[in-house]
Amino acid sequence: MRLLSVNLGRAKAVTYTDHPQGITGIDKRPVDEPVRVAAPGPKGVGASGLAGDAVCHTRHHGGDDQAVYAMAREDLDAWERELGRPLTNGCFGENLTTSGLDVSGALIGERWRIGREVLLEITSPRIPCRTFQGHLDERGWVKRFTRRAAPGAYLRVLEPGEIRAGDPVEIVHRPAHEVSVALAFRAGTTERRLLPRLLVAGAALHPEWLDMASGYAAPQDA
Secondary structure, three states: OEEEEEEEEOOEEOOOOOOOOOEEOOOEEEEOOOEEEOOOOOEOOEOOOEOOOOOOOOOOOOOHHHOEEEEEHHHHHHHHHHHOOOOOOOOOOOOEEEEOOOOOOOEOOOEEEEOOOEEEEEEEEOOOOHHHHHHHOOOOHHHHHHHHOOOOEEEEEEEOEEEOOOOEEEEEEOOOOOOEHHHHHHHHOOOHHHHHHHHHHHHHOOHHHHHHHHHHHHHHHO
8 A cells, every 4th residue: 555646736727616716726736755744724724734735715625624635546547447538646636646545445533654754534535516527527527426436535634744655555543433435425425314324433523524414313313
């Protein structure tokens, strides 16, 4: 298991984003140099956990619980075959493109050691948006991506440090529950009845997802 690339984005003006100023950092590109990774601060204030990476719409993106976004190269390869076009590392807006890791099958609260310094913890899946669809320029992309239910994972930074392409990735902790990134994604999109199952992930789950699961479960418990 290793890190194929570390991908950073620059703010770019486009016509397909909801950002008030019409800019996005979704178009991320691999870099060769080491990149500093650290908790960026609360959502709405903090942006990306990677130094030099643009997160423009901080109302919806970035912050401590969405500091890093990871996608498996194996999932990109599957989309390449389906779409019939090349997909470069970072083109889904991911900061980390991995090899040998089932990112969407990883568990909420699972922890990854990347290189010698950085420790990350999985918090939630990525939900596709209009900006993502516009960036890929694929008709019906949000629905297609949702049906696949292999969304990649957001992670928080537990221990900061530097990472670079080629670093080993080690799973150093797997929780005792069975709440995977893919299960959480289905619960938050197409199968809302699954939301109460997310509660066993506890504080490791992104707070917004925990609130969503708690709110769904509460009327049923009354």
